[in-house]
Amino acid sequence: MSERYKLGDIDNERFYQIPKSLFINPKYKTMSNTSKIMYAILKDRMELSRKNGWHDDNNDLFLLFDQQNMAELLGTSRVTINRNMKELKDAGLIEPMRQGLGKPNKIYINKPEPFISENQDVTKMLHADVTKMLHLITKLLHFPLEVLGEI
Numbered sequence: 001m002s003e004r005y006k007l008g009d010i011d012n013e014r015f016y017q018i019p020k021s022l023f024i025n026p027k028y029k030t031m032s033n034t035s036k037i038m039y040a041i042l043k044d045r046m047e048l049s050r051k052n053g054w055h056d057d058n059n060d061l062f063l064l065f066d067q068q069n070m071a072e073l074l075g076t077s078r079v080t081i082n083r084n085m086k087e088l089k090d091a092g093l094i095e096p097m098r099q100g101l102g103k104p105n106k107i108y109i110n111k112p113e114p115f116i117s118e119n120q121d122v123t124k125m126l127h128a129d130v131t132k133m134l135h136l137i138t139k140l141l142h143f144p145l146e147v148l149g150e151i
Contacts (some may be wrong), residue, residue: 016040025115035084063108
């Protein structure tokens with residue numbers, strides 16, 4: 001029988017995080033779930049890159065990627081991993097860079113594009129309008145009453 005999680009257990013366990021936009025943004029809808037999970041694993045490995053100082057002159061983090069390890073972790077073949085890497089590359093989520101014969105590829109991880117629905121666009125526009133009005137009111141409050149009477 002499996003053991004249930006207790007209140008303090010969540011803090012003691014590590015999780016892979018998959019950005020929600022990979023599921024709600026139409027750009028990523030056709031991407032396989034295996035590729036989405038692989039993206040989460042690669043993103044998680046960036047912590048190791050940070051600790052090891054694996055970044056370029058622009059401070060962009062990169063991974064040193066071994067496809068065989070990923071295949072073993074996901075319980076799949078290298079052919080499948082290659083297909084998923086291509087899918088991630090085509091979606092603009094990774095940028096593999098060859099280093100040379102016998103060396104692992106450098107993999108740069110890109111942020112997914114957020115999905116903004118029409119409702120979010122309207123909300124942002126309204127927020128921007130309200131912010132502009134508040135700035136105008138604040139400016140007007142700093143004028144002497146005589147000047148405001150002339151406006």
